[in-house]
Amino acid sequence: MQQSQWHAPGAVDNAPAPARESPPVIETKVAIVLADIRGFTSLMASHPPRLMAQLLNRFLTAMCAMVDRYGGHVDKFMGDSVMAVFGVPQAGADDLGRALACAAAMQQSMAQLNNDLRRRGEPALYAGVAVNTGAVMAGSFGPAHHQAFTVIGESVNLAARMEGFSLRGQVLISAAVRAQAADRVIVGPANRVQPKGLAEPLALYPLRAVHHGCLLRVPAVEPRRSPRVEVDLDALFHQVQAKRVSSEPLRGRIRDIGYHGLSAELPMPFPRLTELAVRLPETASHPVCGDVYARVLRSVPEAGRYRTSLAITSLDTPAHRALKTLVDERIWRR
Structure with missing residues (x-):
């Protein structure tokens, strides 16, 4: 009769998992797109939570569809916002051009979504979108058992701050984006903002249209005149x-x-x-x-x-x- 072996409780379960090699963290240049629902907190306060959860899912689905269409990578969801990057995990052809086309298409998609919401008698949603470009650190961050691929750096921080200035229906681009894509973007007058700690104001430009195979226009929305x-x-x-x-x-x-x-x-x-x-x-x-x-x-x-x-x-x-x-x-x- 074979004798069974006794193990201390949890001895096998607690054995350390084999170490996994993480992809290296690299410095690279990307284009970053952030889209966020304007006034979502106020909508949450005045509509049933179940309805707002459904609307949020429809918004995120529409935004991710545009990111996929233009070959970007959905980096993360942050409450009622989505962040996408173009240029990682692999660099592609014309990352900045695809990011700008994606941003314009996001606002076109919002117009279509709102037409459907109005027919259903549901509240319209409006998004603000920001596009920036620059160097980032890209790779997997976190402990071995709970890693996430993401990008970090000042370019990401700037994109997140820019998004706060974006009015409903608007796409804001940074001065760096405008300079690098000057031959294919149509922009409005700059809004110059003075962040604390910076000696010079930053210029943020509302995108009107971008040439990407064809002319993609940002739909006109009657916005508030300021954030x-x-x-x-x-x-x-x-x-x-x-x-x-x-x-x-x-x-x-x-x-x-x-x-x-x-x-x-x-x-x-x-x-x-x-x-x-x-x-x-x-x-x-x-x-x-x-x-x-x-x-x-x-x-x-x-x-x-x-x-x-x-x-x-x-x-x-x-x-x-x-x-x-x-x-x-x-x-x-x-």
Whole structure:
């Protein structure tokens, strides 16, 4: 009779797995495309979670289909955004051109998706897309039993920051992309942003169209005129009548703000097109000189107060330039 051998519990299961050789981490040049749903957090707050999960899956499916069509590699999903790279794991012919074509096709795909969503009575989705190019470190990172292939580097970080400035329906490209693809892209005027820690502003260009076999146009979408950042700032509001600023301040809270507009909670409603002078809180890093002037677009009751949307009318004052810096830096450190 053969005698069975006894093993300590777990002795075999805990034996170390044979070491696997990881692909080398290499430095290479790639093109990076990031696409993100604009205002997804607000949509989540106002629609059933199951519906939003279905919409997110439809968005990610549509974006990945475009990445596959143009020969890119889906690097990762980050919440409601997708990041793709062109040039790894293997470099291909015209990686930057394919990345730009993919970005334009992503927005075309969003237009088709929204047509379908509207027919179904579901909320439309809008994406912001950014394209950058540059050197990265590419390879498998993490422990042997849980590795993931990805790319890291300043070019990736810049692409992620650029995406925060992209308006709904927009594709933003960096100055490096514009310089390298100048003969095949049509772009709009640059938006110059001043990230904290950089001496010179960065120029970001809205892509209108790209030549890639044929002319691929980015569909026109009526966007907000600037990105918005969520804030929670006390501010004083003064009504302006006959060009005179009221001496009676009204205290409110600014909930989101952009270059050309803001949303605030106020204790009373104002008729449409009422002009208000808004004094933002001053800090050591953001000394706002003077008032920002704005007109009321709408005022909606909300939890005992009035959620008020305003369009900024003072477009070239020290206060407005300081406001733009504040928005830039908040987007940059997201």
